[in-house]
Amino acid sequence: MKEILVTILSITGISTVLAVLIIIAEKFLNNYGECEIDINDGEKKLVVEGGSSLLSSLASNKIFIPSACGGKATCGLCKVKVLDGAGPLLPTEEPYLSQEERKEGVRLSCQVKIKKNLRVYIPEELFNIREYISTVTEIKDMTHDIKEFRFEFKDGEDIKFKAGQYMQIETKPYAKVREKATRAYSVSSVPSDNKAVELIIRRVPGGLCTTYMHDYVKVGDEVRMTGPYGDFYMRDDSDDYVFMAGGSGLAPIKSLVMDIMERNLDKKMIFIFGAVSKKDLYYTDFFREVEKKNRNFRYVPALSRPEPEDNWEGETGLVTEVLKKYVEGGKGKHAYLCGSPGMINACVNVLVDSEFDKKNIYYDKFS
Amino acid sequence: MTPQINPFIIFFASIITSNMVLSNFLGMCSFISVSNEFKTASGLGKAVTLVMVFTTVINYVVYQYIVLPLGLEYLRYVVFIIVIAASVQIIELAMDRFLPELHIKLGIFLPLITVNCAILGISLFMVIRNYNFWQSLLFGLGSGLGWWLAISTLAAIREKTGKSKIPQGLVGPGLTFIIIGLMALAFMGFSGIFVIQ
Numbered sequence: 001m002k003e004i005l006v007t008i009l010s011i012t013g014i015s016t017v018l019a020v021l022i023i024i025a026e027k028f029l030n031n032y033g034e035c036e037i038d039i040n041d042g043e044k045k046l047v048v049e050g051g052s053s054l055l056s057s058l059a060s061n062k063i064f065i066p067s068a069c070g071g072k073a074t075c076g077l078c079k080v081k082v083l084d085g086a087g088p089l090l091p092t093e094e095p096y097l098s099q100e101e102r103k104e105g106v107r108l109s110c111q112v113k114i115k116k117n118l119r120v121y122i123p124e125e126l127f128n129i130r131e132y133i134s135t136v137t138e139i140k141d142m143t144h145d146i147k148e149f150r151f152e153f154k155d156g157e158d159i160k161f162k163a164g165q166y167m168q169i170e171t172k173p174y175a176k177v178r179e180k181a182t183r184a185y186s187v188s189s190v191p192s193d194n195k196a197v198e199l200i201i202r203r204v205p206g207g208l209c210t211t212y213m214h215d216y217v218k219v220g221d222e223v224r225m226t227g228p229y230g231d232f233y234m235r236d237d238s239d240d241y242v243f244m245a246g247g248s249g250l251a252p253i254k255s256l257v258m259d260i261m262e263r264n265l266d267k268k269m270i271f272i273f274g275a276v277s278k279k280d281l282y283y284t285d286f287f288r289e290v291e292k293k294n295r296n297f298r299y300v301p302a303l304s305r306p307e308p309e310d311n312w313e314g315e316t317g318l319v320t321e322v323l324k325k326y327v328e329g330g331k332g333k334h335a336y337l338c339g340s341p342g343m344i345n346a347c348v349n350v351l352v353d354s355e356f357d358k359k360n361i362y363y364d365k366f367s
Numbered sequence: 368m369t370p371q372i373n374p375f376i377i378f379f380a381s382i383i384t385s386n387m388v389l390s391n392f393l394g395m396c397s398f399i400s401v402s403n404e405f406k407t408a409s410g411l412g413k414a415v416t417l418v419m420v421f422t423t424v425i426n427y428v429v430y431q432y433i434v435l436p437l438g439l440e441y442l443r444y445v446v447f448i449i450v451i452a453a454s455v456q457i458i459e460l461a462m463d464r465f466l467p468e469l470h471i472k473l474g475i476f477l478p479l480i481t482v483n484c485a486i487l488g489i490s491l492f493m494v495i496r497n498y499n500f501w502q503s504l505l506f507g508l509g510s511g512l513g514w515w516l517a518i519s520t521l522a523a524i525r526e527k528t529g530k531s532k533i534p535q536g537l538v539g540p541g542l543t544f545i546i547i548g549l550m551a552l553a554f555m556g557f558s559g560i561f562v563i564q
Binding site: 007 | 429433434437439442445446450453456457461463464467468471474
């Protein structure tokens with residue numbers, strides 16, 4: 001009995017002493033005190049507790065840097081120019097930064113730990129990004145794996161965004177998933193509808209956020225989101241636009257087309273939508289309706305593998321082939337592409353071959 | 368058993384002829400995986416040396432003044448490992464603060480020092496061989512320096528071989544093992560001068 005007691009007590013005693021030592025070391029060594037973040041040469045100054053990441057410190061001060069992976073250095077979106085005080089470049093950041101970016105001091109803000117005063121540069125439009133608490137007011141089934149959600153903001157808050165931009169949704173822990181996840185989805189509604197946003201979400205098998213949105217979120221639920229993010233938005237300086245999307249990539253294109261219509265801009269537009277078979281098409285009636293109202297707009301759905309029962313008479317084959325057929329002479333035209341990285345890369349090549357200027361090709365890769 | 372050995376003989380022997388990694392084959396895993404680059408290898412060598420000295424001293428005191436008087440010899444593995452884990456934790460915190468670049472380069476291998484068998488090996492040899500305080504201290508220091516010397520030498524050689532043409536079949540671990548074997552032979556060449564067992 002005595003032996004058991006002595007054993008337990010001595011192990012506990014030794015562990016306690018060591019634990020206390022570690023706590024003291026942690027308090028002393030991991031305490032970087034208060035650090036100042038100087039944003040855009042004194043435009044804004046934040047005083048934060050050192051020791052945490054730049055991304056989270058900025059977020060807790062209501063400055064939201066885009067990040068689709070939630071600070072795990074896997075999406076490469078949270079780039080911020082750090083002019084001073086960031087410390088050495090980490091191996092985790094290297095794959096996402098080009099040589100030029102490295103020279104300019106661009107860093108992934110989720111990997112920069114604040115240890116001393118920092119000077120950073122944040123583009124003006126990121127200050128527009130805010131946090132919104134919304135209520136789901138409508139869920140529509142678009143296809144067998146795509147749903148559209150409407151989120152109305154609490155307390156009548158309104159949002160200012162450009163057609164084509166995206167929002168980031170934060171999931172709550174559900175079922176066996178304990179951690180929160182943040183994922184980006186493009187807005188499919190128009191900027192003038194500024195008390196709410198609509199997002200089109202395709203189910204990704206095993207996806208953390210899409211499973212949550214498809215299976216767990218019901219009408220009336222509260223969802224936290226931040227935004228608007230992204231530089232995939234309408235530039236008005238052309239008269240001829242080519243839109244091209246696959247799957248849920250239709251969302252920002254719908255927003256862009258509706259925006260152009262609302263503003264009564266006199267633009268020539270063609271929208272090529274790629275899908276596998278007829279069951280993957282959606283918003284067809286909507287775009288047909290737009291076609292009727294606006295003689296400058298043309299809608300071309302293209303199926304890569306139509307089922308025999310689809311009785312499909314429209315365009316068939318690879319989306320790049322269809323694009324080649326409809327796009328001739330790209331000089332002065334603008335192209336907006338949205339879909340999987342593979343599709344976009346292939347389409348960009350087709351467009352460049354058709355004499356599109358590379359800087360007039362805008363895209364948003366969904367991966 | 369061997370309290371009469373001069374601590375300095377233990378010191379030199381543990382650097383060369385009784386080198387932890389080249390004669391006892393302890394601490395092989397980080398020895399091979401972190402020896403690509405001289406600077407990083409040397410950094411890890413310093414960290415291991417520091418942990419070795421640190422833990423040998425603490426383990427000596429804990430063993431002599433707590434474990435032995437209470438008759439808890441059968442708990443020595445547990446005690447040694449907790450002490451080692453805590454020391455590594457503190458060193459990691461310190462390194463993150465004062466040597467952030469090295470901290471990033473060492474990555475996972477710094478926390479892995481916790482289970483570096485060379486480090487537990489020192490504490491166990493110290494007990495088995497009945498070393499007194501000075502002998503233990505110099506044994507820890509010598510073994511650390513020996514490990515540092517071995518990994519730095521290996522890394523320097525590997526940096527050279529990395530730039531030279533070598534037969535395809537030997538690229539990577541193959542050549543590394545051959546180099547280690549030759550290094551062990553060279554270190555053992557001193558065995559006429561001093562050796563401890």
